[in-house]
Amino acid sequence: MARITSRTSVVTESAARFLDEIDELLGQPLATDSRFIDLLEATPDPHAAALGLLRVLEAAGESAPQFLDAIRSGTAEDLAEDEIDRALLRRVLAVMGTSEAMVDHLVRHPESLPQLVERSPFLMISTPAASAASLRNDLLASVGADPDDPAPTADHLGEEAIKDLRRTYRDAQLRLVADDLVAEAPEEIVDHVMAVLSDLAAAAMDAALAIARAELDPEGTVRIAVIALGKTGARELNYVSDVDVVFVLDSSTSDEQRDLATEVAQRMRGILSDAGAEPALWEVDTALRPEGKAGALVRTMSEFTRYYADIAKNWEFQALLKARPVAGDVGVGEEFVETLLPLVWEAASRQGFIDGIRSMRRRVVDLIPAAEAPRQIKLGRGGLRDVEFSAQLLQLVHGRTDEEIRTPNTLVALEELSEHGYIGKEDAFVFSAAYRFMRVVEHRVQIPRMLRNALIPDDDEKLRILSRSVFTSGSRSGPRLEETRKDYAKQVTRLHDQIFYRPILDAAVGVHGAVVDAHNRGSSMQAAADRLQAFGYRDPQGALSHIKALTSGMSRTALVIKQVLPALLDWFSNGVSPDAALLAFRRLTDSLSSSGWFLKMLRDSGLAAKSVADVLSLSGYASELLLRQPAAVAWLDNYDNLTSRDPKALEAEVGGLLKRHAASAITPIRETYSRELLRIALRDVLDVGDRAKVPGDLSALMDLAVSGALQAVRMDLDQPETPLYEFAIIAMGRWGGNEIGYFSDADVTFVYRSVGEELRAEDKAKLSKHVTKLALGLGSRLKASDAAQGIDLDADLRPEGKNGPLVRALSSYRAYYAKWSQPWEAQALLRARPVAGDSGLIEDFTELIDPLRYPVEMPTKALTQVRTLKARMEDERLPRNADKRRHLKLGRGSLSDVEWTVQLLQLQHAHQIPGLRTTSTLAALSVAAEEGLIPADDAEELAAAWQLATDVRSAVMLYRGRTAQSLPEEHFELEATARLLGYPAGGGHELEDDYLRTTRHARNIMEEHFYGF
Structure with a gap:
């Protein structure tokens, strides 16, 4: 302990004890040497590094001093005076202080320690050992298989062969981890790391297949190939991930060989994934095979061809984009790729293909637990998947006609898309930088325990350790990591939302070079139209004309629309009718272009802009109502504006209209009805509130409008000489049941009676004519004839239907029901509900019909x-x-x-x-x-x-x-x-x-x- 200086504040008391024990094992004061301490302090977790090294040296036993020999670079007898290979010691401590899983491997296999202390700048990266061929040779050799054999077969079997395979895999992984952790700029080599991991996984599958073949098919009668999909197929695998594969057989395979091939595939999967004396490597996932887990584990090439020709869903073609033969029969694997990959680009031309894939992506995001979403590196907004998805969508849209952008690897795809003009160079650079950084973070999250994980820790200490493993210079604090990650996520989200549509705007207004590659493969307008069509616009040329009209010029309106339209176009395409939504948005903008509040709201309120897009793309009915009342779009800035109005307040409003306008009040009453109908429709479309309450809300609104309209019409038609009378409107059918929908007519019957002395015959006729005129006038004035929504009154459910009088006196109803009433009329009366008119008449009419119903x-x-x-x-x-x-x-x-x-x-x-x-x-x-x-x-x-x-x-x-x-x-x-x-x-x-x-x-x-x- 004498050599530990005051600079060792990060070395805990327990770590200091570990260091003393290391010195004791080595017989030299290495661990308490200030040079060692300096390197120890630089590790992500000095305590873990000290403990890890102690565990490894204890496992090494008598050979532990050889470690000391490996890191000494001089010849002095006294260690304090000798040179130390700082780079080598830094590598060792980085592994010990970051990966408990690699420490565990070295404890199980201390004989692997010399691989970690080789005097070489790199142990894997940029060395011949990193090539796919070298990795395959090493893994096959570990099980005694000949790499040059067309069907390599292991020469030793069972648990020992599995242990040898898994240990050799982890030895290679150890060397890769060491290179990765000491890289000065890990984001610059992360593509090489992913490629080595992918090739290492492929080599492991070939070796596992060699063992399975030796145990089950030593004669090599089954021609089986393993096709990698997903990250393995794209050569962008991370340290711990399921490896997605499908198994394909030669088309001439017999039924007996198929059964044997199934056993071979199952055994191969178990060799890699089942628990054992040496821990499993990773899960071999075959769920992407035709028909998923319900489908056959192995299929012949001809069966695959038929399946993808007749049955496969869109997402299955997307999965094929990353298909790559990785193990087994080379000829069968190559036939699979050559036959099926072209189908990806044919399928990408199907109507709804892109939209279906985007819908799946949205569902994945929606299923992320809310508590995890902010910490998700991979699946969350602005995460790895958004970068991959952006590149894939652009490939699927434009790769149909441009073979040069058909590549499974994300980083390579971004380079090709940029090179050929489908994405701006700056945007490609941001995507690439974000992808590299987030991949490094994901790797650092997985390396400690070699467990599947894509979550940033929510513990401050764990976040600090993670950050120290990510950054090699400058501040290595947790806040820096979070700030950097969130900044990249924000940039990716912005680009992901705009990258498909910003070039379309440029093409529409004639910006040079928009959506067209450097070699001028086609016009920018055609490329823009292709992109719109792929994203669900069924009339791309019409959409381009709307976009041009909205964004041309330098007016304030055009400038604001240029800012918000990319996001709106994306939201429109997420709906069902993007063309209709774009047209409606153009009409809405034309109506409100001079309203500064509208442009400000679109620019500044994400809720309002998204809500406008949702309404216009999902509901033609609500869109039309909104276009008649464009100022109501302001409600969408705050959903509190969509809540149901207090019924008493609405009654007071209608009462005020009657006082101010008297007989002319019916027009403002219909405007009030239209306004509140729009409010209900917007609430329904945007799923604000309880959908089950909508019929009741619509019925109550109709009650109010019809009652107010009746009063207005009576003010107009009733004259001093008109005989005194009472009048009531009885709602029937779904309106009577408070169950109307947006589609419902207003089923009614009308009832009246004279008031006062018995009328003479001519006065009775005069009153009958008057109330009929009242009912007809009410119906005609409530119908739609202007911007306000109308109400269609339907009196067909009255006694005798269309053959009976439109309006009956109460006495006539009484006589009719006493003599002629049929059971169906009693049944119809079950829905009879008075909604407007004189209360005394209403009570008497209800008393009349109750015994019938x-x-x-x-x-x-x-x-x-x-x-x-x-x-x-x-x-x-x-x-x-x-x-x-x-x-x-x-x-x-x-x-x-x-x-x-x-x-x-x-x-x-x-x-x-x-x-x-x-x-x-x-x-x-x-x-x-x-x-x-x-x-x-x-x-x-x-x-x-x-x-x-x-x-x-x-x-x-x-x-x-x-x-x-x-x-x-x-x-x-x-x-x-x-x-x-x-x-x-x-x-x-x-x-x-x-x-x-x-x-x-x-x-x-x-x-x-x-x-x-």
Whole structure:
């Protein structure tokens, strides 16, 4: 301890004891020599370095002093006066102070220590030993296989062969780690490190195959090749990762040979991945094979060809981009690549190919646990995967016609894309620098324990140690690492969001060199159009014209739009209708271009800009409403603006409009209705709030608008000479049930009565004519005829339908129901809900209809009539060629099935059970379950089917602005519907499966409870 100076403040007391023990083992005061201490202090973790070296020297036993001989470079007897090979000692301490896994390896195999103390500037990097051929020779030699044999076969088997393979692998890994940790600029050699790791993995697979062959197929009858995918295929493997592979056989393989090949592949995988006396290397992952884990482990070349020609999904072609033969039969491996790689570029031309791949990437990001996302080096925003993904997408878009950018390696791809003009040189440099730095960080995270990990530690001390292993000069603190990493992530995120679209803007306005390579392979406009089409724009030339119109010139509007449009174009393409979104955005901008607040909001509010893009790309209905009221886009800067307005405040607003405008108030009332309808639609599209409340919100808004409109029309039409009367509007159907959607007409009946003395016949006729004019005037003035959204009143559910009078007196209703009422009319009255008019009349009308809709008992004849009518409706009203499984209203298990089941229960039991006296389907169903009229599980199934059918109808209306009769079959409509219902991108088929399953269950329940089957 005498030689440790005051400079050794980082050497802990326990570390100092380790150093004394090292000196004791060596018989010389090496570890307490100030030169040793200086190097020790520079390691990431001096305590770990001291302990690691002690453990290794203890394991070396009697040969420990040879370590001392290796690091001495002079001839003096006294170590204090002798020269020390500082570079060599620095290498040793770097390994000991960074990688406990490598220390463990040396403790298990102290005979490997001499490899670490060879007098050479590099042990692996830039040496012949780093070549793929040399690594293969070494690994095959470790199991006694001849590298020159077309089918190398090991000469020793079992556990000993596996131990030899794994130890040789780790010896090579040890030498690579040593070079990596002492590199002055590790980011400059990280590409070489990844290549060596990839080639080392390939060599290990060849050696494992040699063992499996010796044990199972010593004659070499099976021609099997191992194809690496992912990072191994791209030669950018990290220290610890699953190695993705597929196994391919010669097409002439017999069934017996196939079974043998399966055993060989399974054995090869176990040799590398199973636990043993020598720890496993890594997991051999075969999940990327055709049909995944459910598919055959091995396939012939002809089977692979058929699969990729007829069955493979888009992402499977993307995976092929990095395919590389790494082990086994060379001819079979080369045939695989030569046959299947061209299919990648054919598939990349498919409609929706790029969009599907981007959707998968978004899902991966969405699945990252929130607590991990900020610390993710690989998968998080601005991480390694974003760099890889950016390069791959540009390759997939432009590699279809440009073979020179077809390379599996990310860093090489960035160079080629830059060289050929598909990405700016500065952008390529940023991507490359960020990728190199983050790869170094990822490696340093993995090296300590050689475990799969891509998370920055959240412990300050661990972060400090990590930072000291990343940086070799300057500040080596944790904050520097985090600041550097976050800065790179920010730059990558910015580029990732803009890199595909910024050149398109340049091309649209004629900037020289935009999206065109240095050799002028094609016009920049065509390249820009190709890029837009690949990203989901179905009319790329039209999109380019919109982009040009938005960004041309030097006006403030154009300058701001140039800043935000790349991100908007990306968000549009993430939706379902990017072309429609871009057109709508152009129209919106034209309306608001003179509004400084709009441009400022687009530039400064990420929430508002993203929300505008989401609305315009997902909902034609909401987009059209927004274009009629463009100032409402300001709401999107704060989602609090989208919350439901207080009903009393809205009533007061309508009341104020009536006071100010009297008979002319109907126009501002419709404007209020349109404004609040837009608010509800925006809330729905952006998934702000509870979607199940939307029908109630829409119904309440319609109640308010119709009630206010009725008052305005009466102010206009009622004259002093008009006989006194009361008038009421009764909502029917879905409006009566507070269950309307964006698609719903307003089903109504009108009722009136005279007030005061009995009228003479001519006055009765005059009043009848007047109230009919009132009803007609109300309907016409509520219809859409200007920018405000209209309401279509539909009185077809009135007694006698279209053949009956539009408006009936209360006495006429009483006479009609007493003489002519049919069971279906009583059923229709279950949804009757007064919404506007005079309270006294409303009370009397309700008193009139309650005995009809809530009868003391339901005669068998009436029950038969209801069931017969339902059966006829299913046969006659369902449109010809409509799919009964998909029709949202009349289909099997859809709205009609659920509603008629519930209404039958109401007709049978509402007289005895007051809770059933509700116009709401779900409320009545809930009470029926509580009262034991239907099992709770059945009620839950019916409610789920009804809610899903309701949601689908609204979602389709939101998307296309037109009503939907059936669950969409067209891809884009189904996808949009799913997105609007909260399914992830690509969730259309999941929605379809959910709908068909849910309604099938509901139909079975309906048949039991309605028809009594």
